[in-house]
Amino acid sequence: MSTNFPILKNDLMLKALKGEDVPRPPVWMMRQAGRYLPEYMELRGKYTFFERVETPDLACEITMQPIRRFSPDAAIIFSDILVVLQAIGIEVTLNPGEGPRIPNPVSTPEQAFALRVPDVHDRLHYVMEALTLTRHALQGEAALIGFAGAPWTLFCYLIEGKGSKDFSRAKAFYWQHPEASKHILSVITQTTIAYLKAQIAAGAQIVQVFDSWSGLLSPEDFNEIAFPYLIEICNAITEAPVILYPKGSWYALEAISYRTKAAALGVDWCITPEYARVATRNDITLQGNFDPSKLLASPDVITKSVHRMIDRFGSKKYIANLGHGILPFVPVDHARAFFDAVKFWEPSENK
Amino acid sequence: MSTNFPILKNDLMLKALKGEDVPRPPVWMMRQAGRYLPEYMELRGKYTFFERVETPDLACEITMQPIRRFSPDAAIIFSDILVVLQAIGIEVTLNPGEGPRIPNPVSTPEQAFALRVPDVHDRLHYVMEALTLTRHALQGEAALIGFAGAPWTLFCYLIEGKGSKDFSRAKAFYWQHPEASKHILSVITQTTIAYLKAQIAAGAQIVQVFDSWSGLLSPEDFNEIAFPYLIEICNAITEAPVILYPKGSWYALEAISYRTKAAALGVDWCITPEYARVATRNDITLQGNFDPSKLLASPDVITKSVHRMIDRFGSKKYIANLGHGILPFVPVDHARAFFDAVKFWEPSENK
Numbered sequence: 173m174s175t176n177f178p179i180l181k182n183d184l185m186l187k188a189l190k191g192e193d194v195p196r197p198p199v200w201m202m203r204q205a206g207r208y209l210p211e212y213m214e215l216r217g218k219y220t221f222f223e224r225v226e227t228p229d230l231a232c233e234i235t236m237q238p239i240r241r242f243s244p245d246a247a248i249i250f251s252d253i254l255v256v257l258q259a260i261g262i263e264v265t266l267n268p269g270e271g272p273r274i275p276n277p278v279s280t281p282e283q284a285f286a287l288r289v290p291d292v293h294d295r296l297h298y299v300m301e302a303l304t305l306t307r308h309a310l311q312g313e314a315a316l317i318g319f320a321g322a323p324w325t326l327f328c329y330l331i332e333g334k335g336s337k338d339f340s341r342a343k344a345f346y347w348q349h350p351e352a353s354k355h356i357l358s359v360i361t362q363t364t365i366a367y368l369k370a371q372i373a374a375g376a377q378i379v380q381v382f383d384s385w386s387g388l389l390s391p392e393d394f395n396e397i398a399f400p401y402l403i404e405i406c407n408a409i410t411e412a413p414v415i416l417y418p419k420g421s422w423y424a425l426e427a428i429s430y431r432t433k434a435a436a437l438g439v440d441w442c443i444t445p446e447y448a449r450v451a452t453r454n455d456i457t458l459q460g461n462f463d464p465s466k467l468l469a470s471p472d473v474i475t476k477s478v479h480r481m482i483d484r485f486g487s488k489k490y491i492a493n494l495g496h497g498i499l500p501f502v503p504v505d506h507a508r509a510f511f512d513a514v515k516f517w518e519p520s521e522n523k
Numbered sequence: 524m525s526t527n528f529p530i531l532k533n534d535l536m537l538k539a540l541k542g543e544d545v546p547r548p549p550v551w552m553m554r555q556a557g558r559y560l561p562e563y564m565e566l567r568g569k570y571t572f573f574e575r576v577e578t579p580d581l582a583c584e585i586t587m588q589p590i591r592r593f594s595p596d597a598a599i600i601f602s603d604i605l606v607v608l609q610a611i612g613i614e615v616t617l618n619p620g621e622g623p624r625i626p627n628p629v630s631t632p633e634q635a636f637a638l639r640v641p642d643v644h645d646r647l648h649y650v651m652e653a654l655t656l657t658r659h660a661l662q663g664e665a666a667l668i669g670f671a672g673a674p675w676t677l678f679c680y681l682i683e684g685k686g687s688k689d690f691s692r693a694k695a696f697y698w699q700h701p702e703a704s705k706h707i708l709s710v711i712t713q714t715t716i717a718y719l720k721a722q723i724a725a726g727a728q729i730v731q732v733f734d735s736w737s738g739l740l741s742p743e744d745f746n747e748i749a750f751p752y753l754i755e756i757c758n759a760i761t762e763a764p765v766i767l768y769p770k771g772s773w774y775a776l777e778a779i780s781y782r783t784k785a786a787a788l789g790v791d792w793c794i795t796p797e798y799a800r801v802a803t804r805n806d807i808t809l810q811g812n813f814d815p816s817k818l819l820a821s822p823d824v825i826t827k828s829v830h831r832m833i834d835r836f837g838s839k840k841y842i843a844n845l846g847h848g849i850l851p852f853v854p855v856d857h858a859r860a861f862f863d864a865v866k867f868w869e870p871s872e873n874k
Contacts, residue, residue, distance in 0.1 A: 468695030
């Protein structure tokens with residue numbers, strides 16, 4: 173399919189990522205294509221999760237659903253972080269009502285050392301096709317974001333085999349088999365770099381790396397187990413801006429901002445805007461950090477809280493977003509209140 | 524039963540809580556009476572959870588099990604934070620293999636306003652009996668810790684009805700019904716104050732308040748929903764030192780240290796000793812913060828990591844502990860390595 177894409181008419185996201193002046197901050201929502209949307213639930217009733225992920229037309233349609241409703245400034249491709257594990261030959265299952273499962277998690281150093289970097293174009297071609305389709309469908313009205321899970325977060329699932337409160341078995345595997353663990357982390361890192369480059373070539377204008385479980389690590393363990401691979405990925409991706417989202421790793425903001433080439437840093441709602449700005453010396457664009465649960469408050473409260481959030485972060489070097497994915501049972505009108513609050517925000521001198 | 528207790532021969536805990544010099548920091552472990560101990564599993568096979576909690580002889584026996592094995596410097600009474608909800612008339616169930624359940628969670632303001640402060644001596648007499656029994660059984664070899672859940676954490680369970688990753692329904696109830704929520708939080712606070720005072724009168728020499736879910740709140744929400752009640756409890760408990768453990772609320776360390784009368788502050792493993800000392804201006808005793816998952820590393824690694832932890836916190840104004848409860852599948856020898864590492868730690872000038 174042609175990669176002769178429509179011109180990007182809405183450049184708020186790219187401007188914010190470069191630190192350029194914008195009339196208002198751009199806005200999108202993690203998991204904006206998700207279960208709170210009735211049109212998503214309709215497709216969910218017809219196709220399995222991996223049918224939706226692996227069929228480019230469906231993935232494109234799902235990605236476009238929130239764009240039609242809310243016109244956010246970015247679309248994030250509908251996919252899953254675990255496709256990278258599938259690409260390296262790991263079976264992943266997902267049954268409705270439970271989280272993802274890896275029926276045969278890695279449990280020995282031998283299994284770990286047997287893992288190899290796959291050809292991502294071959295194994296994950298459907299993601300690239302979905303990105304190209306979506307980039308055309310967007311018609312330049314919103315920037316297109318590709319994404320991947322961070323090596324530590326994928327390692328967690330690969331060893332634990334499912335979600336966990338503490339991923340203690342994954343940590344234990346690391347401490348018991350550090351060399352085998354480093355091999356796994358390196359294979360995931362190389363695969364992720366190739367995968368993100370392929371996503372950008374296929375149409376992604378920005379990529380986000382989700383380290384969903386980095387916050388379970390102590391600062392010392394983060395520096396050893398998670399951070400080197402994030403640095404490696406950010407250094408390797410020169411074709412598009414990278415947004416790093418190391419959930420819960422408040423202690424690492426300073427180091428991430430000066431030791432990686434990330435264009436932006438996602439922060440959660442436990443981090444105040446003031447703390448985030450001081451820790452990053454206002455050197456990096458920040459993204460976040462509305463408490464997803466607060467979308468269950470009234471639209472009035474949402475509007476006021478969003479305006480206050482922007483006032484505190486400032487409209488420059490800032491991307492309005494949630495601090496984590498939108499929850500499934502948020503009323504659509506409340507999601508709309510969030511998007512509208514950003515769009516109708518005005519600098520305080522105009523208030 | 525007589526409250527003419529044996530003399531406390533081991534005063535390391537009380538000295539550390541007062542900030543006095545100690546030859547080594549005291550040590551105990553959250554959930555040290557728990558599922559990693561075979562002798563606990565034996566009783567677990569014979570009695571239901573609430574039989575174990577509500578039978579003073581059993582609660583005493585379970586509390587004493589880790590004392591016999593490891594001789595820690597404190598015993599924490601075997602009980603559960605949810606007994607306070609039971610005391611205010613809420614049914615709580617616990618089936619093996621799943622977390623606690625509240626079959627009829629509070630879902631309307633009417634139900635909230637109907638809640639009243641109960642007579643804790645009447646409703647929770649078995650806890651006080653277990654404390655008195657245990658204080659005698661300890662023979663002064665270890666300090667006895669009583670405990671309660673913090674109001675916000677109990678509110679979470681009361682509204683959500685079970686454990687949750689985000690307690691979004693509990694938060695939503697607060698935002699939708701702030702007055703009813705404040706009534707609930709106030710009822711829990713008054714009940715908790717009476718309960719902790721009763722525990723101290725019955726033999727507890729220290730009390731710990733567990734705010735297990737405070738880290739789910741943004742700093743602003745923490746200040747509104749959690750903190751005022753923690754301050755109220757700490758101000759009211761003058762009979763014994765209070766240890767506050769607001770899990771995950773790294774952003775609140777400074778305010779907690781100067782705005783409450785807590786004697787100590789529990790910190791988790793995402794908070795470095797250096798950050799905690801600076802944030803609290805070395806004004807308060809710190810407790811923690813070993814990653815519970817790290818007890819799955821080899822005993823050698825455990826020993827080295829524990830020594831490094833003590834070197835970083837310093838031996839004064841410090842209580843060695845985990846950053847959260849011990850995990851069920853930790854080998855007993857690894858738990859022993861943790862206790863021994865603290866006991867055989869030496870100041871660096873002696874190394």
